[in-house]
Amino acid sequence: MPSVQPAAVSPLILEWQEHDQPCRALWRDQHGTPPLRLQAADDTLSADAAYRLISQGTALVWRGDYHNARQLLKALASRVDRRQQQPRRNDAAPQTPQSQFHQHRLRQSQRAQILNRLLIPVEADGTIALRRAPDLGEACRAALGPAGQPELIPLRALQGYVGAWEWQKKGIEIAGLPARIHVPHGVYSPIRGEYLPLLANAPLPPGARSAFDIGTGSGVLSALLLQRGLERVVGTDLNPRALACARDNLARMGHADTFQAVACDLFPPGRADLIVCNPPWLPAKPTSQIEQAVYDPGHRMLLGFLQGVPHHLEDGGQAWLILSDLAEHLGLRTPQMLPEAFAQAGLRVIGRSDTRPVHPKALDRNDPLYEARSQETTTLWRLAIA
Structure with a gap:
């Protein structure tokens, strides 16, 4: 299991x-907006009353039973979902896939x-002083680092931190790799x-020995390329947690000397026989660090x-683009945008392979x-210099 330092969060x-x-506490949540009003709450507060307070902008500092807080969160989610499913006046207007x-x-x-307005107080030592509260100190430290003072989460x-910590410990088995990929929160x-x-x-390109993995993330693409026999792979990323994660994953697979993680935007110095990239698939604004792997404003x-690619590809090399x-x-995005982007970059398609999604959302008619x-x-688009 990798040891990755949490990303810095401004206190x-x-x-x-x-x-x-x-009362005072630290706020370090990486996603939510800090609340402007806070009020203590416990098991005597009904779900309807809690929903009214939260809807009006008041965050609740929970002082009751931990498991009751979990039940309250489910009740709040149910109320939010019911309200969002209510038809609105403009719902009758024709909707495009883009507007949807x-x-x-x-x-x-x-x-x-x-x-995110139901808050749990966490003590300076990482414990939660609520009835029936589990020990979540490891999960919090893995996601945020040690606080050293009371905080609200x-x-x-x-x-989410607990789920990420469990996945980090367990790892993900990938066919063709000698060890599991372990991914921390934020990657x-x-x-x-x-x-x-x-x-x-x-x-692979004939005679390929080196590769660049642009936006390496967990390092899974680099690992697969090295397992296929490439002699050297350089992975780049702007996320410090991703770089540390990739280094750790590749080191556990025996590639510490053949893999290099470089902090840079897109390309490292030099050229490679193969350049791979699995960029974010949707041109929209991310709202958190993890969403930067999904949303890419303006492509x-x-x-x-x-x-x-043309400035970093060796003669006879290839670029592989993985894109949904x-x-x-x-x-x-228009169907013409990608072929036009290839042509404008001076690239030509020499091959492609396709696959269909198998994740649950692709099969869920209620989505x-x-x-x-x-x-x-x-x-997977295989590209070469035109």
Whole structure:
């Protein structure tokens, strides 16, 4: 299991009153907006009353039973979902896939904003002084690092930290790799990995010895390339946690001397026989660090990768782009955009391989984006200099 230092989070001190006494705690949540009003709450507060307070912008500092807080969070989520499912006056207007996508993201943001207002007090030593509270100190430290003072953490975020910590300890088994991939909180996990066999089976450029992995993340693509016999891979990323994660994963597989993790935007210095990139698939604004692996405003990374390939590819080399066409089915990218981007970068397609998604959302007819997801195809484009 890797040891990865948490990303730095700017501290913020929250202040409020309980029983006419001043209280202070640290706020380090990486996703939610710091609350402006706080109020202590316990098991005597009904779910309806809690929902009214939270909807009006008041965050609740929970002082009751921990398991009751979990039940309250479920009750709040149920109320939010029912309210969001109520028809609105403009719902009768024809909707495009693009408008459905933006409405879906807006509703997700609003839902998270409300549910993140149920706060759990965590002591300076990482313990939770609530009845029936589990020991979550390891999960919190893995996600945020040691606090050293009392802090408030949204219960919803706390549950996410616990889930990430369990996955980090367990790791993800990837076909063709000698060890599991361990991914900490804040690094995109290859749980949805239907695209990995595309890279594992694509024919390597003749005589290829070196590769660049642009946006390496967990290092899974680099690991697969090294297992296929490449002699050296350089992975790049701007996320310090991703770089540390990739180094650790590759070292445990015996590639400490053949893999280098470099902190840079897109390309490292030099050239390589093969350049691979699995950029974010959707051109939208990320709202957290982890979403940067999913959303790429204006296709900045995609276009930057394509434009930079000719300046970093060895003669006779290839560039492999792994990209879903979900953006096209959502109306966020035209079908002509990608071929035009290839041509503008001076690249030509020499081969492609496709796969269909197997994750549950692609099969869920109740998912708001089901129509687009059900048509999605992920492609590995093999490109060469035109």
